[in-house]
Amino acid sequence: MTTTAERTYGCTDLPGLMGLMTGAEKHGPAATSTLDVLWVLYDRVLRVGPERTDDPERDRFLLSKGHGPMAYYAVLAAKGFLPVGWLPGFGSYDSPLGHHPDRVLVPGAEIGSGSLGHGLPIAVGTALGLRAQGRTDPAVWVLTGDAELDEGSNHEAIAYAGPAGLDRLHTVVIDNSSASHARPGGIAARFEVAGWSAETVDGRDHEALYTAFTTPHPGRPRVVVARVEPKNA
């Protein structure tokens, strides 16, 4: 639960907050698929907050899958990063909230995204940069979709991060079976062969997500594959 200037928001408020945003129905499934993962991260895992968006010691959350950001905006609003009053303007000319988020416009957004396959490589660089400055505390999290993993740039990042031992790097893959060509051996296996610590959990189960997110993984980057209902089911 979080208190903002007007009131306190919890997980059950998120559908109402999302309902304030209209106009991107085609991204609806993409938005709700991320909702539980985002809530658990922002409510219980990430050491971030509206008062420390420039704190170099904060955790970093990079929304790579910038499609359908309604759940993201709803969570950021619930946590006080942006005013709830911004939500109804979603996608309009005067709104900072686009159908793909822009870090320059959205308080708390670490990257602008929309084009797929950029978040994980940037997260690798962020983890390297923090390490080079002796900041071993902040965790770097990046959220991708299962179809987004088709982008080769992600495979460059996955293949590098494991051997590089980037143990402050974390990826959450929202798996709603939307990739046209399933990955042989499954998603977690792709990461495991590259030296990542990997686990697949029910993406709607908050306790399972929390446990997976907080499981120690010394010396290795960590991926959590969060399975949710198929996009086209």
Next chain:
Amino acid sequence: MDTMRDRLAPVVSRLLDEDPRVAVVLAEIGRDCFTEASRRHPDRVLNVGIREQLLIGAGAGLALAGMRPVVHTFASFLVERPFEQVKLDLGHQDVGAVLVSAAASHDWPAGGFTHMAPGDVALLDTLDGWTVHVPGHPDEAETLLRHAVGAGEAKDDKVYVRLSAQSNGRSLPVDGQRFLTVREGRRGVVVAVGPVLDSVLAATEGLDATVLYATTVRPFDSTALRRATGAAGTDVVLVEPYLAGTSTATVNDALADVPHRVLGLGVGRRELRRYGQLEEHVTAHGLDAATLRERITGFLR
């Protein structure tokens, strides 16, 4: 004489020693030159393997974490292959980096077209806010590299440094901003970019033309051009070591309020499909002194 690229590792290694925010990102190419620096700064000399999308993305992430990344590989793989990363991971994220290329237009003709990128500067011209340095001598490369990484540019500036195997015989005191007036005349202005200066000077020997020397082409020193045209008239010849006409629009903008003519000389668009030597490609593209003289005198009537 050593090449511009020979200066990269010594200069950047010193910058690594001096400034804890500097990091180098490589994709295998050039890694051997940084072996010693890598020993001293293992967390700040990073080789991501043959992964050019990651090269730029990781550079952007380093910048987001507060570092000043210097990203190096051949121009084809630095600007062209990961172009969307250059556009989004740096530009759209509003963070900076220093991209340093080698093997641009036809530095390595025997390598063929796969290793040529004469369109690099034109491609960056589709993006906003890039500073582009095109040194014409290893000493100038050293000055401009230092300027790019921190001495002149702000920490979040997006800078491209184009290192070439071509070089002029001597260096000039470049400052990372302004064009230099190398020769003054009354019948036209010739702008020579980076390593074509010697050829341009030979080509314009005895002509009554002003020669400006440009090693920082973006932002374009419109003030120097306008000043030169004030005395020498508004016939302008651009000689660029990359795609012909890359800066023509920039010259047109600088002279928008006065009648003017512009001739853009540089590397041709057509793929040559030849190997051989650098000089042979310079000649094939009409950038040798004799051909330049012919084309410049034909234009400056």
